[in-house]
Amino acid sequence: MRYRYMIWAIVAGVASQLALLASSAVSAEPPAPLFDIVFPAGARAGESTIVTVAGRHLESLRELHSNAAGFRSESIEPGKFRLTFPAETTPGVYDLWAVSERGVSSPRTFFVGNREEHLEAEPNDLLQSPGAVPLDVTVNGRIEKGGDLDHFRFEARRGQRIVIECQAHRIDSRLRAVLELFDSNGKRLAVNRGYFGIDPLIDFRVPADGAYVVKVQDLISSGSAEHYYRLDIDTGSRVAFAVPSVVQRGKSSRVRLYGWNLAGAGQTQSPSTRPDAIPLDHVDVDVTEALARVSWPLPVRLQPAQAVFVGFGYHLPASHASVALGVTDVPVVLDRSDNHTPASAQLISHPCEVSGQLVAGDECHWFAIQAKRGEVLYLEALGQRINSPVDLQLSVLDAAGE
Numbered sequence: 001m002r003y004r005y006m007i008w009a010i011v012a013g014v015a016s017q018l019a020l021l022a023s024s025a026v027s028a029e030p031p032a033p034l035f036d037i038v039f040p041a042g043a044r045a046g047e048s049t050i051v052t053v054a055g056r057h058l059e060s061l062r063e064l065h066s067n068a069a070g071f072r073s074e075s076i077e078p079g080k081f082r083l084t085f086p087a088e089t090t091p092g093v094y095d096l097w098a099v100s101e102r103g104v105s106s107p108r109t110f111f112v113g114n115r116e117e118h119l120e121a122e123p124n125d126l127l128q129s130p131g132a133v134p135l136d137v138t139v140n141g142r143i144e145k146g147g148d149l150d151h152f153r154f155e156a157r158r159g160q161r162i163v164i165e166c167q168a169h170r171i172d173s174r175l176r177a178v179l180e181l182f183d184s185n186g187k188r189l190a191v192n193r194g195y196f197g198i199d200p201l202i203d204f205r206v207p208a209d210g211a212y213v214v215k216v217q218d219l220i221s222s223g224s225a226e227h228y229y230r231l232d233i234d235t236g237s238r239v240a241f242a243v244p245s246v247v248q249r250g251k252s253s254r255v256r257l258y259g260w261n262l263a264g265a266g267q268t269q270s271p272s273t274r275p276d277a278i279p280l281d282h283v284d285v286d287v288t289e290a291l292a293r294v295s296w297p298l299p300v301r302l303q304p305a306q307a308v309f310v311g312f313g314y315h316l317p318a319s320h321a322s323v324a325l326g327v328t329d330v331p332v333v334l335d336r337s338d339n340h341t342p343a344s345a346q347l348i349s350h351p352c353e354v355s356g357q358l359v360a361g362d363e364c365h366w367f368a369i370q371a372k373r374g375e376v377l378y379l380e381a382l383g384q385r386i387n388s389p390v391d392l393q394l395s396v397l398d399a400a401g402e
Contacts, residue, residue: 001358001390002245004326004382033057035098035105039228040119040140041171042111046087049117052080053098054225060101067297068094068112085112090315092299092322093170109171109301111230113138113320124151127186130213135162135235143175143218143227150216154233156206161278163238163260164202164214165195167230170301175227176219184211193219197303203260203278237261237319240280244334244355245386246311246326249294253287253332257316257323287314293327300324305384326386328353339366342401350377358390 036055043049053064063081064073070086071094085094091114095107116134120141124131130151133139141150156162168175179200181190189212195201206212216231239259247253262281295312299322302309313322331349335356339346345366348354356365371377383390 001383002241002243002355002386002388003358003390003392004244004246004353004355004386030102031057032103033061033098033100033105035096035108037226037228038096038108038110039142039225040117040230041109041167041173041228042113042117042138042140042230043083043085044117045085045089045091045112045114047117048082048084050076050080050082054079055098055105057102058098058100058105061098062101063099065097065099065104066094066110090299090313090322091320092313092315093301094297094299111167111171111321112299114318115232115234115236115320120150125149127151127182127213127215133233135233137233139231139233141216141229141231142225143216143223143229144225145223147221148217148223151213152216152231152233153211153213155211157209158206160206160235161261162204162206163232163234164204165232165234165238166200166216167232168228169198170196171228171230173226173228174222174224175229176222177229178217178219180215180217182213182215184213205278232320234320235261237263237316239316239319239321239323241388242314242323242325243357244332245324245388246328246332246353246355247287247292248332249292249327249329250289251292252289253292254284255287255314255325256282256284258282259319262316263318283316285314285316287325298324303384303387306387308385324387335365335367340364342366342397 034056038051038053040051068085068089072084074082076082089112091112094110094112096110097107098105116137118133118137118139120139121131130153133152133154135154139152164179166177166179168177176198177200178193179202180188181202181204182188190202190204192200192202216229218227239257241258243256258280260281262283294310299313311324311326314325315322330351330353333348333352333354335354336346338344340363345368347368350369381392381394383392
């Protein structure tokens, strides 16, 4: 589990507060459009995709807008549009807005990928009669009614590492997805109900050549047109996170990416607590001075706690999406692997940001700081704000351990 510490010395400062008074007046203007559904909720860069949109107050809907450069939309008929994202669009998440005579809607999340796109084909409710799909595709589907189940069959070879990932919550869907994996005899091999937040992922090493079936369902067996999803069945490169999770502005940095099927990668201990979990791959990349700056749009989904995030999206060539990297104006320090006791505390100089990983359940990292009498130090720990599951505790002790 990743974390960041930010440490500054404050010499002098003056704090002031500004109070802002906001007022609202009753308006007789018609309500703004509400954009509830776009399906499918993603497209492949360089190709045109027809989507259906739905919501409220969408009368005279004229066009869709996006924050992706070079995006084009064309109205085909009421509620249907042809969307085109340029081939050079960086894979990741972007925003879509509906524009009508009543104004502009709030945005909906839309994923731009680099895998082949498929639409779910019914009927596929039964394990014995799944829909057939190839590997390395993204399936766009919906759990359209309560109790609905979607099954997909794929062929795989022994030794392949297949990542089955379902995006739902991250693309504004109401689906609380659960994934299950079965062999050709109907034996359940794996199940997951949450890996990236509540969106599930199954990391699967194929034990034998043959057919396998993945099932998608809602956790509480609900369903509707708003219970849409994107299902990846992928043998390609996928990045989960980076360490350090922040780089210094305008300076080249070496960053280690962790994930699956990373070309030329080594392996590292998996963050999973399961003893049988497959180790994650890792690969080291160089982030150049030109990349180490704040950029927009950010093709990465940010959680509410990350509203203060300042950085850019890094895309490993051939990987399925971008990963967020923060940008700071102070030096970045990596934690050492031997700083787990007070006696082996890692000496660091401030100001700096420390980026590290807590791998074991009871792991602690110790750092030593040289400070002067009267000096004010500001220490801040980031976990949730860099989208890490870590729940940090930060303590400051003197030389005597008090």
